Structures are given as C-alpha cells and as structure tokens.
Amino acid sequence: MTKLDLDPQVVRKARRLAERAAAPIIEMARTHTTVSVERAQLRLGGLSGADSDGLPWVNHLVDAVRDQVGLEHGVALPVWDALRNEPYDDLAGLARAAALGAVTFRIPKGSDADAAAELARRSAREGIGRVDRRRAERDTMLREVGDPAQPWIYLIVATGDIYEDIPQAQAAAREGADVVAVIRSTGQSLLDFVPEGATREGYAGTYATQENFRLMRSALDDVSKELGRYVRLTNYASGLCMPEIATLAGLERLDMMLNDCMYGIIFRDINPRRTFIDQRFSRQIHARAGIVINTGEDNYLTTADAVDAAHTVVVSQLLNERFGKEAGLTDRQLGLGHAFEINPAIPDSFRLELAHAQLVRELFPDAPLKYMPPTKHMTGNVFAGYLLDAFFNLAGIMTGQSIILIGMMTEGIHTPWLSDRDLALENVRYVREACGALAEDFVPRPDGFVVQRARQVLSESVDLMERICDDTLLTAIADGTFGVTRRPADGGKGLDGVIERADAYLNPVIDILDSEDPHAAAGGVPTPAGSARE
Amino acid sequence: MTKLDLDPQVVRKARRLAERAAAPIIEMARTHTTVSVERAQLRLGGLSGADSDGLPWVNHLVDAVRDQVGLEHGVALPVWDALRNEPYDDLAGLARAAALGAVTFRIPKGSDADAAAELARRSAREGIGRVDRRRAERDTMLREVGDPAQPWIYLIVATGDIYEDIPQAQAAAREGADVVAVIRSTGQSLLDFVPEGATREGYAGTYATQENFRLMRSALDDVSKELGRYVRLTNYASGLCMPEIATLAGLERLDMMLNDCMYGIIFRDINPRRTFIDQRFSRQIHARAGIVINTGEDNYLTTADAVDAAHTVVVSQLLNERFGKEAGLTDRQLGLGHAFEINPAIPDSFRLELAHAQLVRELFPDAPLKYMPPTKHMTGNVFAGYLLDAFFNLAGIMTGQSIILIGMMTEGIHTPWLSDRDLALENVRYVREACGALAEDFVPRPDGFVVQRARQVLSESVDLMERICDDTLLTAIADGTFGVTRRPADGGKGLDGVIERADAYLNPVIDILDSEDPHAAAGGVPTPAGSARE
Amino acid sequence: MKQRQAATDVPEAQDIPSIIRPYGDTTGDAMVQMSFTLPVPAGRRAEIAALRLAGQMGLDPASVVHSKPMGPNFTFFIVYGKVNHLIDYAGIEVPAGREYPLLAAKEVDLAIRTVLNRRLVVVGACIGTDAHTVGIDAILNVKGFAGEKGLEYHREIQVINMGAQVTVAELVERAKAENADAVLVSQVVTQKNAHIHNTKQMAAAFHDAYPTAVGPGMGRPLLIAGGPRFDTVTEEELGVDRIFGKGTTPGEVAAYLVHALLPNWIPSEPS
Amino acid sequence: MKQRQAATDVPEAQDIPSIIRPYGDTTGDAMVQMSFTLPVPAGRRAEIAALRLAGQMGLDPASVVHSKPMGPNFTFFIVYGKVNHLIDYAGIEVPAGREYPLLAAKEVDLAIRTVLNRRLVVVGACIGTDAHTVGIDAILNVKGFAGEKGLEYHREIQVINMGAQVTVAELVERAKAENADAVLVSQVVTQKNAHIHNTKQMAAAFHDAYPTAVGPGMGRPLLIAGGPRFDTVTEEELGVDRIFGKGTTPGEVAAYLVHALLPNWIPSEPS
C-alpha cells in the first residue's frame, strides 16, 4: 500500500547510485581476506575449543600459518597439506601442535596442492552441509511449531550471565516476544577471538560464544514448542570476529543477526577495510543459512540529529541493500534498520517520524524492516519514557513495520529489568490490539506535511549518494558522513588482519558461497515468513 | 471536516425525535417550580448568608413562605409583599425574622399584589443585571488577557480544602490548564441547601459555595493575567440545589458548569421531575450568563458497557442539546460530554473509540465537545494508566475534540496528587505537540471499520429515540435505559420540593428569562471562543 | 459439579529461597523504583533531601534519576536504588486464604433451606456520602460480577439493596425492620480515610443497637464491609466480621454467609 | 559581559518548613509511590511479602495497588503508602555548589596564557570497554554541548581525545607522553558498577605512575571523571579530584581547570 506517491524514477536512480558506490568496495572484498575469514573457514571445518587461557585453536592455527607462510594464499592449502603430512587425526590435533610450534607449514605445489585442496573442499562442503541442515531444521520447526505473523516483537536480554539470560528470555517469549536478542558484553567486539563455552561474566551483555548460542537456541526451542510459536534468536555478527560469529550462528541455527555494513567502523572504530571484507563473507553465510540480517542505521541517530541526518539513514539502507543482495541475501532477509529518535520536544515530531517510517516502508516494500525505539531522548522520567515508547509502537503499526524492537521505559537508566520488559510488552500489546488495522485509516494528505517531508528526505538521500559516488564511500566515511564520526580508511582496529589475496588464494568455503545459489539447498525459498503487512 | 459520510436524513430524523421526546418534559418544567428555583430567585435578589448552624437565609425564607402560604404562587409575591408591610430594610432582615417565626406571609391581591410584583421585578432586573455585568466582565478579560484556542485542557482539583485547591489550581494553570474544575465534596449534591463561606473540610472534593467560587475565580484571574491567557473556572450545577448553584455561578463569573439533564437522577437518585424542572431554570441562567454547560454522558459508561451502550450516549446528547436550546443556550454553549471508556482488552478498542468520538464530532459540529478520559478501566497499574490516557489524548486530537479532561494515571487509586496532574499535563502536551495536525491524515477508509461502526451507533440511537418517543422519557429512565440504573418518576430524593405552579404564579426572574434573548445584553454574541478546529 | 479449589494461591515450588530481596535483573540485586514529591524548590538541596529520604527508607545506594520542578515550591523525584532489607519469606505464614469452601449456588440454597428453614435476609448499602454502587451491585444484583450471578439470584436469599448515600441510622433501622441476618456495606471513596471512619461508625451503631448480642447470627446481623481499599485494616480494627476486597465475586460472599451464619452445615460435596 | 551566577540553585523563600515530608495532595500526607519485583509466585503470600518490605521501608499504611505475575516465579508490585520518616530539610547544609566562578572563554584563555605561559594539555578518553563517546565529546570537541563550545575551541587548551575503549595503561602512557595537565575520563555504562571499578583502577594507576606527586598539577595531572551516574559516590571514594555529572557543560569544566590548576589566578571580573 503506497501512500506517499514517491517518484519511481527517483527511487530507481537512488538504487543505481548505490550500486555504483558499492562497486569498488565489493571489488576490494573479493580480492582480500582477513584473519577472521580464515578462522571462520576452520570453524566450518569443525575446529572449535580453546587453550587453557581461552585463546581458541582457530586463532592458534591461523596465527601459526600466518607466521610461517603468510595468509595471502589462505589457510586452506597449508593447513590441509599439513594434515596430510603430519600425524594428526584432525584439525584439533594439528592446532594444538601448531600452538606448541611443532608444525611446519608450507604452500604445497602441484599434486600436493591438488590433494590438499581436495581435502579442504571436502571439509568446506561438510561445513556448509551442516549449515544447510540447520536451515532445514528451522524450516521444519517453522512448519511444525508455527511461524508468528509479522510484525514481530523483538526483545533484548542483557544480564551478562547466560544462565540468568535463559529464564528471562523464556519469560519474555511467554509474554509475547517473537525474537529474543542476547546483547553482547561491552568489550567483545574488539576481541580478535571468539570466547569459548558458557559464560557468566559479561558487562551489560553476555559474550557471544558457540555454547551460549547453543544453550539459548535450545531453551528457545523448548519454549517455542510450549507456545506453539517459533521464537527467533538473534545475536551480533559484528566486531573483529564478524565472519566467525556469522558462521557460529549458521552452525547453531540462530535466526537473525545484527550485521551492518558500517556499524563496527563508526561505533567501534574498527578499520573500514577490515569491516567490509569481513562483512561480505558474513553475509554470504547468512544468506546460505537463511538468517535475516538486521542493519544498524538506528545508531547514526544516537550521535547525529534524527531530523538533520534522516537522509543518511536512507543512504545507508540503500548501501546495505546493495551489499546484501550482492552477497546473496534476498529481500526477505534484509532487516533494514531505522529508528524513532526525533527529539520529542520539537513540534510535529510524531508526524515527522511517520514520514520517515513510511518512506522506508515504501522504499523497501519486501524487506522485514527493523524498527528501533527511542533511546537518545529517553531520560530518567520513566513515565515520559513509557509514553514515548507507546508512540513508537503506534508509529510501527501505522506504517507497517515488520520487526519491532520493544523500547524500555528505563532506557535512560539501566539495562532492562525483568519488570521493564514485562511492562514494555504490555505497552506494545495494548497498542497493537487496540489499533488493529489502523494503518488503513492513516492516509497522509496528498502534498501535506508527511508527504512533503518524505520527499525531501528522499531527495536529500539522492544528493548525498551522488556525492559518495564521486568521492568514494571510504572518503565519505572518513569525512564523518555517518553518525558524525570520522573514520579514515587506514585508521581503527584490525587493519593488520587484512591480507590481499594472492592469485593462488584458495578458500573452498568462499568458492562454494561465490558459485552456488545460497537458497537452492532450501528449495530456493528463503526462510523468513512472508510479511503479514498488507 | 466530515469523514464519516453520515446520512443527513438520518441526522435530521434523530433531532426531530429528540424534540418530540423532550416536549412533555419541557411542558412540565414550564408549569412547575421547586424550592430551589424559588431560593435562586432570592439569591438573585441579593439574599445570602446563613444562620449559625449554616442553614442559609434563603432556605429559612422559602420554608417560612411555604409553611404559611404554600409555594404554588411562588415566593415573589409573599416575600415582597411582606417587605412592603414589615419593618425590614431588606431580604436579609426579613429572612432572619421569618426564621424566628416573626413574619406573617400572605398572597397579596389587587393593588397590593401589583406593588409587590413591581418590587420583585425590580429586584429580579437588578439580579439579572449583575449576571449580565459578570458576563461583560468576562468578555473584557477574554479580549484583554487573551482566550486560548481550543482544544482546552481541563483539569480537576479535589483536595476538599479551598486553600489547598487554590495553589494547586494555579500550579495547574501555569502548567497548561485552560479550565480548572473544583470537584465537590461527596455529600453536597444531596444537601437541600448551599453551604456558606470558605470551606476546608470536603471529602474527595470541596463544597461549592459562593465564597469558594469567588476566591477561586479571583485566584484564577490573577494567574490568567500572569499567563496572558484566560483560565476558565468550572463547577457543578447539579444536585438538589442546581438552580441556586447556577445562579451563584452567574454571579461569581464561573465560566463553565457541569449541568446535565439526567446525571442527578441516575447517579444521585434525585427525583426525575425535580431534576428536569430545576434544570430548565439553571440552563436559562447559564444561557444568560454566557456559561458553557458540560453534560455528563460519560457517566453512563461507568455503569454500562461503552460499546453496548454507545448509542445511549448519543441519545442523551441529542436530548441535552434539545433541552439546552429550548432554554436559550447556543451551540457554542453546549459542551456535550462523551468518554473514552471502552475496555482496553477488547480488540480494536482504539478504533472503536475513534468511531464514537468522530461520530459525536460530526453530529454536533459547532458544540465545544467535552471529552472525558478513561476511568472505569483504570487500575492500580499506573504505567498502563499513563498509556491509556495517552491514547485518549490522541483520540481527542485525531477527532478534533474541544475540551479535553485530562486523565490521571492514578484514577484507579486516589484523587489526583499534584504530581499526577503534572505528569498528566506532560502527557497531553507531548501528544498535542508531537501530533500537530495529525487529524488531517486520519481518513477512515470509506465503508471501513470506523465508518461502519459510527453508522451503526447512529442507527441504534435513532431506534432508541423512537422507543422513547413512544413510551415517554420518564418511562425510559424508569426502565434503566441510561447507565443501566432504574429511576422511577416518583422515586428518589427531592420530589417534595416540587410544586405545581398556580395560575397566578409569579417569578419575575423566570419572566425575564422566558421573554428575553439571553444573549442580547452581550450583543448577541455568546461568550465562548470560536472553536479552533478546522 | 466439580467444586473450585478452596485453598489459596498457586501451588508453590519447593525451591523458593526463604530469605528474599527485590529483583531487578539479577538475583539479590534488591533494586526498587520510587517516586514522590517534596514541598521544596528544585535544586541540589532538594535532591539531597530526596536522597536522605531514600536513605531513611533503606535505599543504599540510591540514585535520583529524574527531578522536575512543579512550580516554585514543589519538586517531583524518581529514584532507583538498592534496598538493604531482607524479607523473611519463609516466615510468612501461608495465609489461611478462604477459611471456608466455595459452594455451588444450589448448595447455598440447600443449606439455607435445611438449616434456617426460611429465607436468609441480607441488607446492603453504600453508606455515608459514597455513591459508588457498582461494587455492591456486583455482589447483590442478579447481574453479578465476573460471570457469577449476584445474591439476588438465590431463591433462598432475600436481598434488600438500599443503594447509595444511606445514613447509618437508616441502615440500622432497616436492618432491624427486616430482621436482617447480614448487613453488607460498601465503601469506595477513601479520601481522608472516609471508608474507615464510616465503617467503624456503622459497626459501632450496630453493636449499640443490639446490646445483648452474643455474636454474628446470635442476636445481631453478620457485618460485612467491602471495597477496593480496605487492605490496610483488619476486621478487628473496623469492628466488622469480614472484609471483602478488590475483585470479590458474589459466590465468595454467598459461601461466606453459609460458613458464618450456618456453621453446622456440612456441604454434601466438600471441596 | 555579565558573568553567570556562581551560587547554586534558585533562591529559596524563607517560609519552607525546616522539617518536611513527601507531599501527595495535602501538606504532611507523606505519600510515596514504589514499584518492585519479588522473586516469588504471585498470590496472597507474595502480597504480604511486598507489604512487609514496604513496612521495613517505613511505609505505614501501605497499599498494594497492583500486582502482576511475571511467569511462575516472579511478581511485580506497585505500592502506595505513607512514609513515617521526617526529613530535616533545615539541617541540609545548602550545598557549596560550584566552588569556583564560571568564566568567559576569553578569560580562560587569558588565565592560561598569563599564569602558565604555554597551552594547557588535556587528555580525554572513555576507558574500559565503554564506547559511549557522546558525553566526553560534548565536553572536548568544538561542537560542544547545550550551546557551549567544547574545550578544543580554546586557543590555549590542547585537547587529545583518545576516543572509546581506551585501556588504563594506554591512557597513562599517553598522559605522560603529552605531559598532560589534566586527564578526563568518561564512564557511561554502570552495569555491575563498571564505572566505579574502572575509574578507581584508573586513579590508582595514575597515583602509581606519579609516585612523587604532591597533588593535582603538582607532579601529576588533575584527574576528572564524568558520566551520568556518578551520583552515588564521592571524589574520595574514586580517588579522583572532581566528578562531573548529568548535564555538565564544557564551560563548567573549563572554569574548573582554571580554578584547580591555576589557583592563584584572580579573574578580572569576578562573579
């Protein structure tokens, strides 16, 4: 249902520009690898676990290869070559030995290379097969337990302790959450390794680990069956280990992942090149695993003004869409983000929000949009906060948003309490049930305030996208275009983990991801439920 | 702006039926008087004060007349006759003596009667003149200090102590209240006299007395000047002394009065005949004084279901309109009441509310509608209450209501605290400022849910009105049509205060009110501000 | 017909700790939220006063997360903090709950017919200046409450509902005239403790009016008070036999009448 | 230029009573609102527990106006009641407020140029894993806060903003390298008291790194901590020289730098 009468010419132009702006970045991603991409390959190959200090074996192995022969050929050849030659049963054995300095790596040539490549390919196929099976498992559960209609209610748990998180997540599901996100500990995104095991000591969030993923997914499977409604699990594929976390998500049947093309750059000061290279791999995995990604445009509005910077959100969405599609994600997997962050003190703030939300809805009609609640203007006045969250919920309903992150009245104070979440769910439940199909009575006056504002934001977006095409995206990022934060292309953390691929670079996982239709194994049907919007 | 496409034929029919249903009641009112109507006449004549037990002199005088000569001729002739014959300077002296049994009353005849009537007429003209001057005073203040645009924010104070009420009312005005209502003590409506003086001991409300009116109006005049915005004062012309309170309101420049045609009957078990007779007089005074009345249909929805009984609200509004116009009130003085009382647990409750509110808006386009917040479904959950009040505020804006009674999150718990009121004002302020002219984007889908519901309520209203015309309004009331409360025509309190007028009945105040255009003295222009709605 | 459960509350798991504290998001964090107004101008000094109050209430640490001037003389505060109190949950005697079983409507009528051999007379009213009849009507009138019919519905109960704003004198007089077995009063307005004063006054009047009474049903009617905010007082304090609070259903009251007035009746099918 | 008032708060009327209580709608009513969760199943026993807690906090009477089961093991409560505490308002020393005057930007630069005869060096960072830079940026960056320019804007202040997630070791090293006059750290995440731990750790590291220091500006940099939730601790507890809270403006910080580091400077136009 279109209400804004957007000019299709302008919309097409915006997409063409996004494609142009993304092209050089995609080219860079196709010609580089990173330590985490290589580690992800090993994880898909079945290597898990860590030494007694908690440093994972994948890190040991990749570091050892890098030290001895560099990474420009990828780890596949040297690792499977070593496995052929050395007396280790599996990657784990090899990694332990490598950690002790007991393994000598080389880049095999000729038939040795062929043989190592063959083993690596088999391992990759097996790993991808496991991801495929997880996707099939989800499809089965969705059929059997039932898939809730959109909009989905998205809730956060953030105790830092997986064993406190689990009952809170189950409680949230029982009270109506369709999606549960386990927020990560503050420090994790800068760690260049993925912690291991079940963890209980995060700060303002719980570490993303394979075991935590497994525990939570299994707890949610239980509650899904109890409720007759599949409850989705979300985590964060971002930070220095984005490719590995995406891989673990695929292996443990997570359902959605925060995976933005620029979040780590802007909000964690991670090197832009590292981010874009890691991102392409992660998104290919997400595509294959039937995972919906959520992008992070909402974050810009916490550091920039939501009115002044509205067009930067749209520009970023167009870029995220382009990068996503290039990596194989379907429209139904593009949970593009935006947010209700306009200063409530300014006149007509709610109508401005409606204009922005409806614009995004019409620009991306098939994407399961993720709509974020107010955070920046939430204060210690919890009553005012509860009110603002209600209007956020209302805007979501009036503009047909798909995934609604539930706002907490205590956003300005602390990470959510059990009762905050419960009250927040009562809030959204009231708004949803009371308003029903109110969206059909929301008809912005032709050429009125809402329509004009939407057009203005779209036209500012096209202008900005043109400038980005001229100057390159890396320059735009360096100039502080997004979130008024300047991030030069060679600054930030993790650049030393970026390696240009040699001609003979081999990564059989990437070969599969680059060459196959990610949705073919699932019958071509992307997992996420059809949107319930009209 | 009409959005519901109501059939004008049906609307006209509804009004015709209301006229028919009201006719016999009006006839009754024109042929009867009550003790309070007679007392009101004396109050207009300048008689105030009470004995040391607090029983007003007007009561003493009317009771004495009644005891000696009955009231069917009215008090005017016997009282002014006695004043001519007895050695008292004024009504006060006469009343004191009468209270001691020291006065003998008679119904004067011939030239004695003419002379007494002449004095009474002079007194009535003087009293009405005082009311006219108050109205002129208001008009001047509105011009000089400024008249806020509608919708007006209406707030209640209810401490029981006029000296606590005053600073709270001023605080409310400073925070944005356009109208302040001083709720009355629980017992007052059943008192057959008006208490005297400044009072400090009401229960859940403060006594309506002339002195309290004066103190509060003067405090609000101060704050009006401070704010550059005339702050209106409201009280309750209902209960056994409705005519006297209306008169005191006129004398002390109150601006709005709760004055419903059936509230006292249904919710205070006051005799129906007494109520209707008192009511006509009160409304004539209100018309003359330029006071806006507020009707009480909202109350029905506290005892009946807001969906099932929606049409009883409309029927009552049509009756109130008819009674009001017959008494000389203009459309701009008809603050017809309705309320946001649908159970929030039922699906589409908000859209149903929009349908009801928009229906009333379109049926009475020129009336300053008074919209009441949720009360019945307000619980101890103050967060849920704050939310429901926000949606009430929103419905008010989306449907262009005129006078918004601000809901308190603690409605289910206690009479408003200072902070409840402050938070409530923050709530409505946010909703108003954030939504601006959102009403223009609210376009119910033709033949959609909202439109169909509005039509259904209107058609049920016409059906009910037909039944009332057939059976008489008094029968309908006896049958529990309004607020599911049965009130037989001869039951309830105060019937013994009703007296059929004799042919020679004289009440010069009524003569003036019946024969003159109430708005002529004010240049024909009713006081209330033009509505700011488009 | 299957009788409803007479016991109280939900069954409790064995693993609830015996000493508990409030819960924010972690066991034992003891976090609570508060709001209040202080009659002083906003500012640093007012904030300290708010924190002092929080301290006296046992909050440590406490944070003023919001403060808002309301005019020149008042400040509104929202405070969050950790309370240092422990609640001895194990030491809370599991409340007796309903000390009598719920009964089917037929069972109530049967009890009255059998034991009393006449209709049981109840007189109800909202006393004082209270005009909130919805609550007492919910108990007395056929229409009832929460899907249960009111007492009027019982063949064997004669209900006299005097309505609103009834004086204590009128009520006593009527109760005597009707030979009431039970008197039911409702009080909804609580401002300045009106409900407590009125109910005490009513109880005293009945005790005066029946000076020789031995107890409820023995020389005087059973006295029942109801309303949403009687949770701060006990029967003894008010001088009544029983208080019913928020959400009371007519069935609970009917069963109580049988229990209190026909103590020897043994329900055919206990529950 | 007229200087802004250095004193604290609004001027107070003389007629504020010296002993105060919370205010609902009547002087002295002492009413407050509370909400909290108890880790027990909903029911009468839970309600009693809630009232016990309220009692311990000094609420009497207290009413549970709302209780809501949250799953089988938790119950949420809203309670209103009258607190029996008195607040000795007169006894609260009017807080010193800002112990130094605000200064115009030019005045700050003049002070530094005159007294120090070189640029004043400040190093700022969000330490630990905290990545909330908006607050420290508001103080340091030209853009500033609430209409005031940040410290960078001053000709005579050299600002090194290290950004987010800086370790204490990195911070100490940089402060030494730059010969910092002041070190400004921001802490926004408070879960598990992260802000307090991190700030204490930072302070300890600086005291270790400058073992011979006599005081701020005398052998070690001035240590300033800022963030929205430091209101439960004092400078002494953290080991820093000054804490800045919610709503701090850059001007307040600039004036404090002059006050603390250039104590002998006498503003040309005092305020």
Ligand code: B12
């Ligand atoms: C409906 C209502 C009205 C209607 C009453 C219509 C009527 N015929 O009853 C009208 C509109 C007339 C009205 C008027 C006023 N009201 Co009123 N009203 C309410 C409202 C919205 C709902 C009350 C209700 O019906 N609840 C539903 C019933 C079923 O619940 P209940 O009464 O608790 O009864 C249950 C139990 O308590 C128990 N029970 C109750 N009585 C008894 C008796 C016995 C014997 C037993 C066994 C059980 C029992 O069983 C019932 C069923 O479970 C409340 C606000 C709210 N949301 O609670 C305000 C409220 C009660 N009203 C209030 C006030 C102040 C007034 C006025 C005094 C205002 C004024 N000054 O004009 C007037 C005057 C009334 C008067 N003289 O008493 C205040 C009381 C404040 C206080 N705590 O002191 C409230 C809380 C609103 C507020 N926050 O200000 N009101």
Ligand code: B12
């Ligand atoms: C913006 C924001 C973000 C942005 C930060 C962007 C950025 N570049 O800073 C993003 C989106 C990245 C973010 C992420 C997260 N956030 Co965040 N975020 C906020 C938010 C919405 C606003 C904070 C803000 O900018 N305030 C405005 C500034 C101007 O105020 P301020 O910081 O208080 O600063 C003022 C004063 O305190 C003082 N001041 C502050 N520092 C200093 C230093 C000095 C030296 C001086 C003198 C003064 C001073 O002066 C400033 C101006 O007056 C708050 C919620 C809220 N409404 O408060 C949550 C909030 C702070 N975030 C929170 C959390 C948990 C996170 C995450 C950890 C969640 C997660 N697990 O993923 C992440 C990770 C961040 C990390 N590693 O630290 C929590 C913290 C909970 C707690 N109390 O512990 C909050 C409260 C939200 C919540 N309720 O859960 N967040």
Ligand SMILES: Cc1ncc(COP(=O)(O)O)c(C=O)c1O
């Ligand atoms: C898009 C996106 N990615 C990732 C994160 C999580 O941050 P971190 O990577 O620090 O855990 C967020 C947090 O809001 C986010 O919005």
Ligand SMILES: Cc1ncc(COP(=O)(O)O)c(C=O)c1O
């Ligand atoms: C229409 C109307 N009249 C009068 C009143 C006041 O009641 P009382 O007359 O008992 O003071 C109300 C209370 O809400 C009302 O709605």
